[in-house]
Amino acid sequence: MGVEYKVNRLRATGNIRPLVDKHWGDLRAAKERGEKVAWASGPSFMFPYSMGMKCHFMAGYASYAGGIGAADELLRLAETTGDLPETCSYHRLHMGLVEAIKKGVPIKEQAILPLPDLLIAGRYCTEQSHYSESFYRRMGLRIAPLELPFVFNKEDRPRIREFVYRQIVENVIPNLEDVCEKPFDYDRLSEILSVLKKTATLRNECWKFLATKPATWTLWDYAVSMAPVIYMMGDPAGIPFYEDLLKELKERHEKGIPALAPEGEKYRIYWDGWIPWAFLGKFMRKFTPHGAVCLCGRYPWEMFPHPELIDPEHPLDTVVDWVYGEETGLACHMAPKGSIEMIGELIEEYSIDGLVMFSSKSCRMWNQSHLDQIDALDKKYGIPGVVIEADMIDPEMVQDSQIDTRLQALFETIDGRRRR
Amino acid sequence: MEEIMKGFVKYTSDPYSAIEEWKEKNQKKVIGIFPMWLPEEIAHAAGMLPVVMWRSNEAITWGYAHVPPYNCPMNKSVVDDAVKGKLKFMDGMVFLRECLQSQEVPFIIENNMPPAFEEYLYMPPIYHASNADLEFTRGELERLRKSLGEFGGEEITDEKLNESIRIYNKNRSLLRRLYDIRRKKPGIMPARDILKVVWSSMLMLKEDHNKLLEALISRLENNGYEPVKGKKVFLSGCLCIHPQVELLDMIEDLGMIPVDDDIYVGYRYFANDAEITDDPIGALTERHFIKTPVDPARGEVEVNWGKELVDKVKRLNADGIVTLMTKYCPPHLCYYPDVKTVLADAGIPEVLVEIEHEIISYEGVKTRLQSFKEMLGGV
Known part of the structure; x- marks a missing residue:
């Protein structure tokens, strides 16, 4: 009989749900309180926060909707109004939301958001701007565009930095000032960043326990804990959350309690691509019986x-x-060439045995380069990898058997190499 | 007429051999330009042959070792051609950030078949065209001018660039004239021939193409025209790639006549000139920010693609629209529902046909188009 692996669940991560519920609940009620609301995509939500606005974050909302089980009905609603299934699922989700708002279609209450006074179209991925454009066309909402290119060649970085800086000063901030009828609050942005600095410093301390052998927690635990360093940025509630998490991780480590019972992991895995927000449990159950834990990834x-x-x-x-x-x-690491450097660093820091490239069928931001990345990284580090195909939130794009077969192949390859 | 068409078809039936033969004969460099926004004029002014990269003429095989099947046909095909060594005649390639997929292609090309010259341009979306956008775009184009000049061993002066813009403007103006003739005399040329005329413009030296076009237009203007019966349709979409000619034949065989389009290998390619000024890079920058025809990849919000189509259909007195959607094309996917809504509100019949590289079920498409034709009514 082989080892029967089981996840040792963390207590502290259970504290995140009330925090994110409160965050989205505050946003939902903002208009009733007379507050201004923005919707943002890409790394731009800190600007509305600085103006005291409540702000939606495109990927954050999609992950939340996926996590609370609201994604499916919104995706299908979008398809009834003309969206094709291969369209970005985050885009479709938002189109479903706007249709629900426009037509008064009843959906899960927690998933309903107020329409914004301003859309910040951060074009980090191009779909993030397309969704803003769709909202403009359907609801006539005001847009502040912000082009945020990935940097393909390192030497391009300085001039793109200057371009992005200029757009913020010349496009984003004036739009916010106009909507809020007050000057941009740089002091508030400083306060937000002070809180973020504390939160992210604690988070980095927690990261160290992903590098321990055996690992003390997993990427999935971190994924559900990310909100305080992303869309809850500046919320002081993130600090005690991470303090508590760090305390628990330290205790676990001291007592020799690994992320996987009974004796820790057999395979340490790098995860590339988005987090499958609506299927975290499913994916955990795919890795755990093999004694595999995902520990790090480019996106998280x-x-x-x-x-x-x-x-x-x-x-x-x-x-x-x-x-x-x-x-x-x-921005270099998000582009395919620079990613090799970043993934290489993570492989070494987290003692990775294998790579799983999560290829989203509806988001083509990274999946095109996955096979060449695996090849390059295998040559450099001797680490095998596989591509698995699914989606972040759309259940119709998750087929279990190909995922199971490919994971099985990965673990067998790792075993084979260990025997050499 | 047949003789003139041969000049175009030579390039579209086998672009690889035709371009290689041209290169051998003229001893000049060939630069592959990724569609859809990059100004070929800069490579032309460097004394090189710019060719717009295309969807290939064979099934994808090796390419699937690098790109998943659920990516756009343009990328899959270019990667497949590159890894098979079919693009070795290209001395250089110029890529751009245009959509999610286009920004990843050069990585695979560099890994597997790095060209002697490669440039990557961060062309921004157009939106409100702020000073930051305009100045950054100008900088990108200046960078291309400098690097191509260095690669060619000769500075690309304003004079050279203006001369190239003049030649390209002439080509665009001739193609627009061709389209005018088609609008006035629907069915004067089969849609597949029109496509080949436009596509060959992307593959040939513009001066040669201009000569052929002048001869063709003269023939079309002077020959008699026998009106063709059929329902007039407008072809929309098909970003980056050319549609299968068999599909165009099918549309015509079913009694529909394409009278105009906004497809990339069509009107979109030659819609806008650059001005001749003492600042040619500035003129090319200005052209990038022209808002029509609406390009769903470009971040346009002030002009609505659906309304633009309604206007065009009304002006042409067309009966309906055939939307050709490049499969897995996010910009078109994200925009399509809004176009469809506007057309439906305006009472304009529309049908969607997806364009893949190879796996296209003609029978299924035929049924769909037949139904559409029936919706439009009898001939």
């Missing part, structure tokens, strides 16, 4: 990986340098 490592570089005294530079700074190189 995107959110302020270097809190030491957060400088509240220079808030605008800090925000731009998060993505386009020389030290972080984040």
Whole structure:
């Protein structure tokens, strides 16, 4: 008989749900309180927050809707009004939401959001701007565009940084000032960043327990804990959440309690691509019986990986340098060439045995390069990898058997290499 | 007429051999330009042959070792051609950030078949065309001018660039004239021939194409015209790639006559000139920000594609629209429902046909088009 692996669930991550429920609940009730509302895509939500606005974050809302089981009805609603199933599921989800609002279709109450006074079309991925454009066409909502390119060649970074900085100063901030009828609040942005610095510093301490052997927690635990460093940015409630999480991880480590019972993981896995928000339990159940844990990934490592570089005294530079700074190189890492460097660092830091490239069938941001990335990384680090095909929130795009077969193949390849 | 068409068809039936033969004969460099926004004029001014990269003429095989099947046909095909070594005649390639998929292609090309020259341009969406957008775009185009000049060993002066713009403007103007003739004399040429005329413009030296076009237009203007019966349809969409000619034949065989389009290998390609000024890079920058024909990839919000189509259909007195959607094309996928709604509100019949690279069920498409024709009514 083989080892029967089981997940040791964390207590602290159970505290996140009330926090995110409150966050989205506050947004839902904002208009009733007479507050201004923005919707943002890409890394731009901190600007409306600085103006005291409540703000939706496209990917954050999609993950929340997926997590609370509201995605399916919104996706199908979008398809009834003309969206084709291969359209980005986050886009479809939002189109479903607007149809629900327009036509008064009853949907899960927690998924309903107020329409915004301003859309910030952060074109980090191009679909993020297309969804804003659709809203403009359907509801006539005001748009502040913000082009946020991935940096294909490192030497391009300085001029793109300057371009992004200019757009924020010339397009985004004036739009916010106009909508809110007051000057942009740089002090508030500094305060938000001060809170974020503390939160992300604690989060980085927690990351260290993903590097332990055996691992003390998993990528899935971190995924559900990400909100305080993303769309809850600046909310002080994130600090005690991460303090509590860190405390629990330390205790676990001291007592020798691994993420996987009874004796820790057999395979340490890198996960590339989005988090399958609506299917976290399903994916956990696919890895656990094999003794496999996912520990790190390019996307979950995107959110302020270097809190030491957060400088509240220079808030605008800090925000731009998060993505386009020389030290972080984040915009380079999001592009396929630069990703090799970042994934390589994660492979070494987290002692990775294998790569799982999560290829979203409806989001083509990264999936085109996955096979070449696996090839390049295998040559450099001797780590095998597989591509699995699914979606973040659309159940119709998740077929279990191909995922199971490919994961099985990965684990057998790792075993084979270990025997050499 | 047949003789003139041969000049175009030589390039569209086997672009690989035709371009290679041209290169051999003229001893000039060939630069592959990724569709849809990059100004070929800059490569032309460098004394090179710019060719717009195309969807290939064979099934994708090796390409699937690099790109998943649920990606756009343009990318799958270009990668497949590249890894098979079919694009070796291209001395250089220019890519751009246009959509999610286009921004990843050069990585695979670099890994497997790096060209001698490669440039990547971060062309922004157009939206409100702020100073930041305009100046950044200008910088990108200047960068291309500089790097192509260095690659060619000769500076691309404003004079050279203006001369190329003049030649390209002439080509665009001739193609627009061809389309005018088709609008006035529906069915004067089969849609497949019109497509080949436009597509060959993307593959040939513009000066040669201009000569052929002048001869063709003269023949069309002077020859007699026998009116063709059928329902007039407008072809819309088909971003980046050319549709299968068999599909165009099918539309015509079913009694519909394409009278105009906004497809990429069509009106979209030659719609807008660049001005001749003492600042040619500035003129090319300005052209990037022209809002029509509406391009769903470009972030346009002030002009509505659906309304634009309604106006065109009314002006042409067309009976309906055949939407050709490049499969897995996010910009078109995201815009399509809104176009459909506007057309439905305006009472304009429309049918959707998806364009894949190879797996296209003609029988299924035929049924759909037949039903559409019946909706439009008898001939």
